[in-house]
Amino acid sequence: MSDAHGDGRDLRAVIARVSETPALARAIRELPPAILHGVIRKVGLEDCSELLSLATSEQLSAVFDLDLWRAEQPGSDELFDAARFGHWLEVLADSDVALAAQRLAEMDVDLVIAGLASHIAVFDPVVFGAAADQGDDEIRAAARERGSHCEVGGYLVVARQTESWDAIVAVLLALDETHPGRFHRVMRGCRRLSNSKPEADGFHDLLGDAEQARFDLALGREGRRERQGYVTPAQARAFLEESRAPRASTDVSSRVHPIFAAYLEAAGTRDEPPGNRGDDESSLNRRGHLQVALESKSISESADQTTADESASAVATVLDLLVDAGALPERPKALLAKPDEAPPLHRARLHAHMQFVRDHDDDACARRTGELAFLANVLMVGCSVQARPLSPHEASDGAAAVCNLGLEHSPTALPDDFLVDHDLVSVFQAGWRVLHHEVCMCAAEQLLGALATVHCSDREIQILLYGLQQTLTRHWRAGAPWRARDGFDVLSTLDMPAWAALLGLIDEFPVMLPNVSAAGRAKLLSFNPSTFEFISENADMTAVRTFLRSLPELLT
Numbered sequence: 001m002s003d004a005h006g007d008g009r010d011l012r013a014v015i016a017r018v019s020e021t022p023a024l025a026r027a028i029r030e031l032p033p034a035i036l037h038g039v040i041r042k043v044g045l046e047d048c049s050e051l052l053s054l055a056t057s058e059q060l061s062a063v064f065d066l067d068l069w070r071a072e073q074p075g076s077d078e079l080f081d082a083a084r085f086g087h088w089l090e091v092l093a094d095s096d097v098a099l100a101a102q103r104l105a106e107m108d109v110d111l112v113i114a115g116l117a118s119h120i121a122v123f124d125p126v127v128f129g130a131a132a133d134q135g136d137d138e139i140r141a142a143a144r145e146r147g148s149h150c151e152v153g154g155y156l157v158v159a160r161q162t163e164s165w166d167a168i169v170a171v172l173l174a175l176d177e178t179h180p181g182r183f184h185r186v187m188r189g190c191r192r193l194s195n196s197k198p199e200a201d202g203f204h205d206l207l208g209d210a211e212q213a214r215f216d217l218a219l220g221r222e223g224r225r226e227r228q229g230y231v232t233p234a235q236a237r238a239f240l241e242e243s244r245a246p247r248a249s250t251d252v253s254s255r256v257h258p259i260f261a262a263y264l265e266a267a268g269t270r271d272e273p274p275g276n277r278g279d280d281e282s283s284l285n286r287r288g289h290l291q292v293a294l295e296s297k298s299i300s301e302s303a304d305q306t307t308a309d310e311s312a313s314a315v316a317t318v319l320d321l322l323v324d325a326g327a328l329p330e331r332p333k334a335l336l337a338k339p340d341e342a343p344p345l346h347r348a349r350l351h352a353h354m355q356f357v358r359d360h361d362d363d364a365c366a367r368r369t370g371e372l373a374f375l376a377n378v379l380m381v382g383c384s385v386q387a388r389p390l391s392p393h394e395a396s397d398g399a400a401a402v403c404n405l406g407l408e409h410s411p412t413a414l415p416d417d418f419l420v421d422h423d424l425v426s427v428f429q430a431g432w433r434v435l436h437h438e439v440c441m442c443a444a445e446q447l448l449g450a451l452a453t454v455h456c457s458d459r460e461i462q463i464l465l466y467g468l469q470q471t472l473t474r475h476w477r478a479g480a481p482w483r484a485r486d487g488f489d490v491l492s493t494l495d496m497p498a499w500a501a502l503l504g505l506i507d508e509f510p511v512m513l514p515n516v517s518a519a520g521r522a523k524l525l526s527f528n529p530s531t532f533e534f535i536s537e538n539a540d541m542t543a544v545r546t547f548l549r550s551l552p553e554l555l556t
Contacts, residue, residue: 010325011043015050018318027314028054033062039322040067045087049095057106064088064111065221074384077233080214082118086164089115093167100167101174105182113189114217119168121194122187123156152176155187231374235259236382243429244436244479257425260374347536350404353419364420371424375399385509386532387485398509399428401534406431408538435510435535439544443505444481448472450551454494464490482507491555498554500529501547512540516547 018024028051036059040048052060068085069078092100104112148159150169153176159165176183193213222232231239239259357365376395383390390398406427407414419427451469456462468487475483485506491499497515504511511532517540535541 011047014321014325017321019050019054023314024318025054027311027318029056029059030311030315031055031059031318033059033066035319037063037066042326045091049091052092053095053099057103060103061107061111064107065224068111068115069221071233071381071389074387074389078218080114080217082115083163085115086119086168089171090164090167093170097170097174098178100171101178104171104175104186105179108220109182109185109189110213110217110220112186113193114213116168116186117190117193117213119160119164120190121158121160122190123158123194124191153180153183153187155191231377231381233381235262236378239378240382240432243432246433246437257423257429260371260423260425264370347400347404349407349537350400353407353414353416356416357419360417361420368419368424371428372396372399372403375403375425375428379509383509385507385511386504386530387507390509398534401536402431402435403427404431404536405434405540409434434541438541439510439535440481440506440508441476441479443502443510443544443548444472444476446548446551447502447506448476450555453552454555456494461490461493480508494556495554498551503529504532505544505548510535512544517543 018028036048036052036055039051040063052063055063068081068088070081070084071078089100089104092103148162148165150157152169152172157169157172172183172187175186225232239257242259354365354368357368376392376399379390379395379398380392385394385398403424406429407418409430448469451465451472454465456465464487468484468490471487472481472484475481485503488499488503488506491502497513501513501516504513505516512535513529513532517533533540535544
């Protein structure tokens with residue numbers, strides 16, 4: 001896999017050098033799981049097998065919390081991905097079957113059972129033995145009918161699906177040989193989840209064993225991630241939905257939002273909000289890697305300083321090698337400029353207030369930074385932009401943009417020290433309400449008005465326009481007009497740039513395309529629809545209104 005910094009050969013050379021150098025191999029065990037996951041996402045799981053063989057079981061378990069869960073839609077709850085679990089077993093087994101069995105023995109047994117039970121069915125060894133004694137071949141026949149099957153440690157294992165089958169059998173054989181106690185515990189768990197569906201009775205509406213196991217697995221992961229400073233999708237959705245609700249006043253509040261308070265409590269602190277731990281890429285830069293790695297490794301006061309320095313040097317060397325090989329994501333743009341840098345062209349109001357806090361109150365600066373991290377996490381797991389999840393970089397930029405918009409829409413002039421005593425969570429909510437009501441809802445209303453005047457000679461197109469009008473009206477009244485975006489395609493037949501711009505404005509997270517930001521100036525002849533800007537200041541709002549006023553002309 002190639003990229004701007006290197007290719008697969010570069011990465012293999014780096015891994016070979018790390019594996020052959022004991023100090024560098026030990027340094028892998030000190031890397032935060034988020035960095036390992038960033039490497040996996042960048043270069044692919046297969047190319048990381050040797051690197052992962054150097055990681056500890058604790059690191060892999062934390063990486064699994066990041067990598068084995070998928071959301072069907074942006075902002076929805078994440079579900080356990082059994083196919084990805086099977087892929088992991090294949091990669092680990094290809095590298096070293098014995099080591100793969102060792103990792104399986106050290107992992108959370110409930111995770112292993114849930115992952116395997118989606119790939120295999122296990123029959124009780126007692127039932128299997130009784131059937132063999134009686135000459136009854138029904139179980140074997142049933143196994144043959146279902147496809148691949150084998151006997152492992154006295155259990156009949158039947159493939160539910162052929163993917164990862166060989167790797168699973170190989171790892172189970174090794175687990176039985178080296179860790180028989182854990183092997184039987186895993187197999188008994190899979191046997192329990194392989195039972196047929198119970199007969200309907202007064203309790204048949206309760207979760208079955210398999211569904212309950214997945215629910216318990218998700219609940220345990222959610223608790224771990226909350227303690228690490230992550231926001232759950234349910235919390236994020238509730239926060240964003242509550243923030244859209246209209247209020248009598250647009251003034252920001254000094255109270256701590258209950259969801260943010262719960263987030264701080266779950267993370268184990270109220271006075272020192274955690275950093276953006278949900279952002280597993282935003283801090284991945286050459287200098288930031290080392291800082292994250294060292295902060296994640298607690299060094300005892302009695303530890304030898306020379307050893308600690310050597311360890312830090314080894315970690316820095318590994319990170320530099322991975323960056324040079326292109327195995328780590330690009331360094332993102334800064335959220336806020338440093339004191340010696342020029343202020344950003346956008347978000348100037350937020351920059352000025354944060355600069356004052358940075359210069360005058362370190363504690364308040366730490367709190368505001370933690371709040372920005374919370375808001376970025378909320379956007380990543382609870383929201384979408386252009387019908388896809390936000391990247392960590394986009395989430396950070398988006399959170400800052402909404403906060404700047406909230407500051408600009410304050411009904412009163414704000415003093416320079418405003419953010420010393422006021423939190424950014426409330427500021428974000430003020431900006432989020434403006435985006436929802438004055439951009440998303442307003443754009444949908446303007447589009448409905450324009451559609452009422454459009455009459456097309458093509459009967460099929462006119463029918464589609466009428467259908468869009470009906471669907472958009474229903475979702476607009478429900479306060480979620482972006483749910484009608486699937487019907488927007490018909491607008492591309494009338495005006496392609498206007499269609500693309502409306503998809504950006506009538507969205508869960510409204511954004512501006514270049515033809516909107518250029519409203520009132522010369523019309524753009526071409527632009528990239530995937531290039532957008534976050535709406536962050538009053539000038540952007542003016543450009544949006546100008547574009548919306550031109551809709552009737554554009555669509556006719």
